[in-house]
Amino acid sequence: MDFKINRIILKISGEALSGGGFGLDEAVVDKVVGQIADVKSMGIDIGVVVGGGNFWRGRQGRDMDRTVADHMGMLATVMNAIALRDALERKGVYTRVMTSIDITRIAEPYIYKKAERHFEKGRVVIFGAGTGNPYFTTDTAAALKACEIHADVLLLAKNIDGVYDSDPKVNKDAKKFDKISYLEVINRGLTVMDKTALTMCMENKIPIITFALDESDGIVKALTNKSGGTVIS
Numbered sequence: 001m002d003f004k005i006n007r008i009i010l011k012i013s014g015e016a017l018s019g020g021g022f023g024l025d026e027a028v029v030d031k032v033v034g035q036i037a038d039v040k041s042m043g044i045d046i047g048v049v050v051g052g053g054n055f056w057r058g059r060q061g062r063d064m065d066r067t068v069a070d071h072m073g074m075l076a077t078v079m080n081a082i083a084l085r086d087a088l089e090r091k092g093v094y095t096r097v098m099t100s101i102d103i104t105r106i107a108e109p110y111i112y113k114k115a116e117r118h119f120e121k122g123r124v125v126i127f128g129a130g131t132g133n134p135y136f137t138t139d140t141a142a143a144l145k146a147c148e149i150h151a152d153v154l155l156l157a158k159n160i161d162g163v164y165d166s167d168p169k170v171n172k173d174a175k176k177f178d179k180i181s182y183l184e185v186i187n188r189g190l191t192v193m194d195k196t197a198l199t200m201c202m203e204n205k206i207p208i209i210t211f212a213l214d215e216s217d218g219i220v221k222a223l224t225n226k227s228g229g230t231v232i233s
Helices: 014-018 026-040 066-090 112-120 138-148 182-188 195-203 218-223
Strands: 007-012 045-050 095-099 124-128 153-158 208-212 230-232
Touching (some): 007 026, 007 138, 014 066, 026 066, 045 112, 095 112, 138 195
Parallel strands (some): 153 208
């Protein structure tokens, strides 16, 4: 990026933590937290928003009330959040989990000023339970937290190395974008993240960097323009 980065939101999907399966792959989790620790050593504040698709997605409950299914999804994100906290603290990285629903025996409720205090003390803050509301994705939670904590950039860790004009798994001739505008992503109907999240980032001028999480040092490379990912701005 062509400006100094002091604070980021890192969005990690639950699937990424599973290594493509169900539950948690401890080797993958260890690799991810190692990269987070490397970024923290650069003096950058890190907030993490994690999904829960490795345990449960709201749309799995086809006959369920949508609110009930989404509440289950929120709990799945909390499971991933406390797993990341445990792995980070075993590496000596001070970490707090804050949730948008009250589960005070295992995590702190999200309070903006308290999150700011954690950043001031040099802690990584992991935000669980999405926005705390049904019908909103963890993409939107990541965009919302990026706005609230005044992040300089939103890092979107994906299973592919950027934004393409079509699915590269289906079309071998798919073209990858180095840079693309928010509006072009929306107008082309590209499935990078949901429209609510994209619009929120656009209105608040928060650039998004998409990159491959499984790349060696992918998070550091994304912040230093070496990831080969895509910048949405």
